[in-house]
Amino acid sequence: ELEVALKVVIVGNGGVGKSSMIQRYCKGIFTKDYKKTIGVDFLERQIEVDGEEVRLMLWDTAGQEEFDAITKAYYRGAQACVLAFSTTDRDSFEAAHSWKLKVENECGEIPTVIVQNKIDLVDQTVVNPEEAELLARALGCRLLRTSVKEDINVASVFRHLAARCLAE
Numbered sequence: 158e159l160e161v162a163l164k165v166v167i168v169g170n171g172g173v174g175k176s177s178m179i180q181r182y183c184k185g186i187f188t189k190d191y192k193k194t195i196g197v198d199f200l201e202r203q204i205e206v207d208g209e210e211v212r213l214m215l216w217d218t219a220g221q222e223e224f225d226a227i228t229k230a231y232y233r234g235a236q237a238c239v240l241a242f243s244t245t246d247r248d249s250f251e252a253a254h255s256w257k258l259k260v261e262n263e264c265g266e267i268p269t270v271i272v273q274n275k276i277d278l279v280d281q282t283v284v285n286p287e288e289a290e291l292l293a294r295a296l297g298c299r300l301l302r303t304s305v306k307e308d309i310n311v312a313s314v315f316r317h318l319a320a321r322c323l324a325e
């Protein structure tokens with residue numbers, strides 16, 4: 158039987174929860190002070206979508222995003238993208254547009270989900286819901302709100318991307 162393998166890149170400013178999201182989804186764990194370098198290029202998880210086995214390879218950065226130094230190798234062959242910002246970090250929200258352009262430059266148009274992470278920190282919100290919706294609409298992407306900490310909506314992000322890729 159044919160197995161579909163998808164390379165997924167996770168972009169966004171440092172500190173928004175990208176590495177945590179990968180750990181949560183692939184290993185089922187959440188740690189507060191998670192090491193920046195995981196020492197491997199990606200973690201993977203296999204899921205079933207519409208009766209098809211899909212192997213998702215979630216590529217992590219080793220913190221290069223903070224220096225705007227993500228390599229071409231990171232993006233090479235990516236078929237889907239998670240573009241994340243944090244509920245508590247205004248800069249990360251403002252940067253979303255330029256992250257979208259960067260991915261487009263390297264990968265062309267690939268299925269992308271905008272993720273607003275850390276929704277458990279509602280009392281520290283610096284991005285209102287309407288702004289987030291407007292951003293997603295402007296970028297032509299689906300918006301999903303997640304808490305990696307509380308494990309809210311994380312699986313939906315990847316299910317949605319896998320389904321989008323299979324439909325193409």
Ligand code: GDP
Pocket residue numbers: 169170171172173174175176177178188189190191274275276277278303304305306307
């Ligand atoms: P990255 O730089 O984008 O890879 O972000 P990290 O995964 O290293 O996460 C940065 C910090 O945010 C860590 O202390 C995480 O524990 C924390 N964090 C990640 N996701 C969440 C979340 O959903 N809620 C809360 N409260 N903290 C989170």
Ligand code: MG
Pocket residue numbers: 175176177193218219220
């Ligand atoms: Mg990281």
